[in-house]
Structures are given as C-alpha cells and as structure tokens.
Amino acid sequence: MIIKLFKKLFGGSPQQQATPQTSPPADASQGHSAPRPPRKPRSRSPKPAANTPAAAAKPVDTGPPKRSLAVADDAPTYASFNLHPNLARGIADAGFEHCTAIQAQTLPIALTGKDVAGQAQTGTGKTAAFLVSMFQTLLTKPAREDRPAGSLRAIIIAPTRELAVQIHNDALVLGKHTGLKLACVFGGVDYEKQRRQFDDGADVLIGTPGRIIDYYRQGVYELTAIQVVVLDEADRMFDLGFIDDIRKLLRRMPVPAERQSMLFSATLSQRVLELAYEDMNSPETVRIEPDRITADKVRQLIYFPAMEEKLPLLIGLLRSAEAHRTMVFVNTRRAADRLEDVLRANNINAQAISGDVPQNKRLRYLKEFHSGELAVLIATDVASRGLHIPDVSHVYNFDLPQDCADYVHRIGRTARAGTEGDAISFGCEDYAHCLPEIETYIGHKVPRGTISAEIIATDVVFPKRRPREDEPPRRSGGGGGGTRRGPPRSGGGGRR
Numbered sequence: 254m255i256i257k258l259f260k261k262l263f264g265g266s267p268q269q270q271a272t273p274q275t276s277p278p279a280d281a282s283q284g285h286s287a288p289r290p291p292r293k294p295r296s297r298s299p300k301p302a303a304n305t306p307a308a309a310a311k312p313v314d315t316g317p318p319k320r321s322l323a324v325a326d327d328a329p330t331y332a333s334f335n336l337h338p339n340l341a342r343g344i345a346d347a348g349f350e351h352c353t354a355i356q357a358q359t360l361p362i363a364l365t366g367k368d369v370a371g372q373a374q375t376g377t378g379k380t381a382a383f384l385v386s387m388f389q390t391l392l393t394k395p396a397r398e399d400r401p402a403g404s405l406r407a408i409i410i411a412p413t414r415e416l417a418v419q420i421h422n423d424a425l426v427l428g429k430h431t432g433l434k435l436a437c438v439f440g441g442v443d444y445e446k447q448r449r450q451f452d453d454g455a456d457v458l459i460g461t462p463g464r465i466i467d468y469y470r471q472g473v474y475e476l477t478a479i480q481v482v483v484l485d486e487a488d489r490m491f492d493l494g495f496i497d498d499i500r501k502l503l504r505r506m507p508v509p510a511e512r513q514s515m516l517f518s519a520t521l522s523q524r525v526l527e528l529a530y531e532d533m534n535s536p537e538t539v540r541i542e543p544d545r546i547t548a549d550k551v552r553q554l555i556y557f558p559a560m561e562e563k564l565p566l567l568i569g570l571l572r573s574a575e576a577h578r579t580m581v582f583v584n585t586r587r588a589a590d591r592l593e594d595v596l597r598a599n600n601i602n603a604q605a606i607s608g609d610v611p612q613n614k615r616l617r618y619l620k621e622f623h624s625g626e627l628a629v630l631i632a633t634d635v636a637s638r639g640l641h642i643p644d645v646s647h648v649y650n651f652d653l654p655q656d657c658a659d660y661v662h663r664i665g666r667t668a669r670a671g672t673e674g675d676a677i678s679f680g681c682e683d684y685a686h687c688l689p690e691i692e693t694y695i696g697h698k699v700p701r702g703t704i705s706a707e708i709i710a711t712d713v714v715f716p717k718r719r720p721r722e723d724e725p726p727r728r729s730g731g732g733g734g735g736t737r738r739g740p741p742r743s744g745g746g747g748r749r
Contacts, residue, residue: 328352329352346426409424433457579648580630582634589631595715606619653678653680
C-alpha cells in the first residue's frame with residue numbers, strides 16, 4: 254500500500270528515494286535520553302496597575318508595525334489623502350509612507366464614509382487600511398451629542414485572540430496622538446481585569462466575539478452610538494460558528510445607513526457576501542489578486558521521509574538553515590509537545606503553542622518569537638490564521654494538513670506581501686494521502702526534494718516521552734495480555 258502511494262505521488266518507490274543508511278531508528282527505541290534544558294531566567298518587570306489596559310489585555314509589545322509589505326513604484330502616499338494631522342503623526346511613527354495594494358484601493362472608498370467588503374491575503378496591510386479609515390472617521394465626525402454613557406464609537410471584531418491583540422498593538426501606534434481610548438478583550442484572561450478598561454469609558458473596542466458578547470450582555474458598554482464597525486477575517490468567524498451572534502450585535506447598532514461598516518476576508522464566499530449585503534450599506538467590493546491561491550514568492554518543497562526519518566530530517570534542516578523565526582506546524586497537540594521536547598533536547602530553542610496553552614503564556618511566547626529570542630514556534634492550526642509576524646524565513650509542515658485551505662494559511666506565514674520565504678513539507682506515511690488534494694487546490698504540484706545523507710542529522714538525542722494524560726499508570730509484574738509492546742511511531746497522531 255505504501256509503495257503504491259509513493260508511486261502515485263512521485264513516480265517511484267520508497268527504495269528509489271535517496272534514503273541514507275546512517276539515519277537513526279525511531280526515537281523511542283533509542284537508548285539516549287536527556288533532561289529538558291532549563292529555560293533562561295526571566296527578569297520580572299513591575300506589575301502594571303490593575304485598571305490599565307496593559308494589565309487587562311497584556312498586548313504583545315512589538316513596537317511600531319514593521320514595514321515589510323511590498324508597495325508598487327507608483328503607489329499613492331498617505332500624504333495624498335489629506336488625513337487628520339493627529340492621525341498623520343501616528344502613520345509617520347509607524348514608518349508608513351506609501352500604500353500597499355489593498356490600502357490603495359480601500360482608502361479612497363472608506364475615507365468618504367462608504368462601506369467596503371475587501372478580499373485580500375493575510376499580511377497585505379488590510380489592518381492599516383481599516384484602522385486609518387476608522388480613525389479618520391472618528392476624528393472628523395464628532396460623536397452624537399446624545400451619546401449615552403458607556404457607549405462605544407467603534408468596534409473591531411476578530412476571530413482569534415492573537416489577531417485581536419495584533420490589531421490592538423497596531424491601533425496603539427497609529428492612534429497614539431488621537432486621544433481616543435482603546436480597549437481590547439478576549440477570552441482566557443481575567444474577566445474582571447479586562448472589564449476595568451471600561452471604567453473611564455472607551456471609544457474603540459477590539460476583541461473576539463465571545464468576550465465582546467459576554468460584556469455586552471452584562472451591560473458593560475452600549476452599541477447604540479457606534480459610528481464604525483469592522484469585521485476582520487469574516488470567513489474564519491463563519492468557520493468558528495460566531496456569525497449568528499455577530500448578526501445579533503450588528504442589529505443592536507445603528508442601522509447600516511447610519512454607520513460605516515468594513516468587512517475583510519481571505520475569501521469573499523457566497524456566505525460572506527450575504528452577510529455583507531444583509532448587514533452593510535451597499536458595500537463596494539475590493540478584491541486583491543483573488544485568483545492567486547498561494548503567495549508568489551514562497552519557495553515550496555516536499556520531502557517524503559520514512560516515519561523514523563522525520564525528526565532527524567527536521568533537525569538537520571533547522572541546523573543547516575540556522576533556524577531563526579521559523580514556524581513548524583503539526584496536526585495535534587501531542588505531536589507539538591513531543592516535537593518541542595525533542596528540539597529542545599537537541600539545543601534548538603523551540604516552544605509549542607496550541608489552544609490548550611494558557612493565554613498569558615501564549616502571549617509571552619509570541620512576544621519572544623517577535624523579538625527573535627525564540628527561534629522556532631511549533632503550532633497547531635490555531636496559530637495559522639491572522640498572525641502577522643514579520644520576517645518569518647521558513648515554515649515547515651512537519652505534518653501535512655488534512656484541510657487544503659490550512660496548507661495555504663500555514664505557508665502564508667512566510668513570504669508576506671512581497672518578501673521571500675521557504676515552505677517545506679513532509680509527506681510521511683500518515684499524511685501523504687493529503688497531498689493530491691492540496692495540489693489540486695493550489696493548482697500546481699509541489700516540487701519534490703531528495704533526501705540525502707547530508708541533510709539528515711545523525712546525532713539526534715531523543716528524550717523520554719511525556720506520559721499521556723489519558724493513560725493510566727502501568728502496573729509492574731507479568732501477565733496482562735493484549736498490551737501493545739514497542740515504541741509508538743514518532744511524528745504521528747495523538748489527541749487533537
């Protein structure tokens with residue numbers, strides 16, 4: 254069966270691949286074990302006051318947005334839009350001068366107050382497009398005189414907490430001189446601390462649907478004076494089942510003709526367009542290269558390792574590339590934990606992040622990855638949408654994704670908007686069957702790589718496996734038929 258699968262994928266048999274005889278056997282069968290290297294001691298900074306946004310939301314402090322986005326030679330400048338001086342100062346602080354494609358098409362429409370439904374890949378600069386438009390509206394159109402106490406003027410809804418934090422960080426820079434109060438809310442952190450952001454009122458709320466809805470139901474803020482509403486990654490919010498709740502929020506705001514609405518999505522599917530036309534005011538559609546599925550400058554490659562070769566191959570590739578700001582994707586939490594243990598045992602500074610990691614740790618890991626302190630970020634698909642981390646050089650699909658769209662979202666972490674990057678995938682026994690569907694989806698074959706002895710690490714240290722949380726401790730002594738003996742295979746499944 255395996256030989257047939259390999260023949261179907263690349264016209265040969267596994268034996269015809271350049272599989273070195275020097276590669277070590279499966280990790281669990283090795284005699285090596287090593288303690289997990291201790292983390293470097295962290296300096297503890299003073300805890301911020303409990304009623305500050307920093308204490309409540311703890312955004313990742315990445316500084317001004319880094320300008321790694323590609324712009325055309327004839328792209329319009331921000332100075333050409335006659336923006337409010339206080340907003341123009343924030344744009345200058347961020348280092349923005351010329352517009353990206355999505356900004357050049359969105360701003361002339363949105364700055365007139367019209368609604369926009371935009372399609373653009375993550376990392377094209379759409380966050381700045383809607384933030385600039387929102388701030389300009391709030392600075393040039395005063396709030397309603399009869400605005401009730403606790404009323405918001407603008408709201409930005411994002412599907413994930415990481416994306417909400419990222420938008421908040423960008424808004425802090427662009428809106429630094431506007432005098433507008435920003436609040437950021439999301440699940441996984443202290444409810445009461447986040448609520449205190451509203452004690453002195455807030456003009457703009459950025460957050461995820463669940464926490465936004467919770468606070469609305471508690472009467473923490475009002476929506477009746479909303480002037481601008483933004484839905485980012487709308488397609489993802491459909492996938493996560495938030496759309497019905499979002500529709501309810503939209504219908505508690507002023508009618509579409511009395512507010513400005515902006516919607517952005519990786520795809521303007523039929524269901525997204527239905528939302529746009531039902532809950533927006535005749536939005537103008539902006540599409541940026543809608544027919545291109547994968548970024549032009551991502552160099553894609555796939556290897557077909559045996560199961561016991563996956564870890565030595567990854568370590569060899571990471572070493573040869575001198576891994577820095579590298580993302581490795583796996584399909585399960587257990588695979589992420591195992592990969593973290595093995596990489597750290599081999600002196601590669603790696604950290605796993607998944608939906609089960611507490612929010613404060615997730616934000617800390619992302620901050621370390623942003624700063625370059627953390628070389629390798631291991632992620633399940635929870636981190637594959639919405640994150641803009643500049644200068645990611647390599648993305649590895651240690652496990653091929655089982656959803657074609659996830660492949661595109663994963664490799665989209667590198668080669669962001671005009672930069673170059675590498676996306677390297679492993680077509681192993683467990684997930685190689687996903688490749689034909691992925692190639693059909695992206696419209697071309699992924700180039701094949703040859704495994705040679707030079708790229709496989711031969712000195713890999715394999716630490717002991719973590720005990721499974723759902724596995725009862727084994728009893729010593731004989732007997733007990735039926736228990737599978739021998740090592741489990743590396744790189745495979747585990748609990749989702």
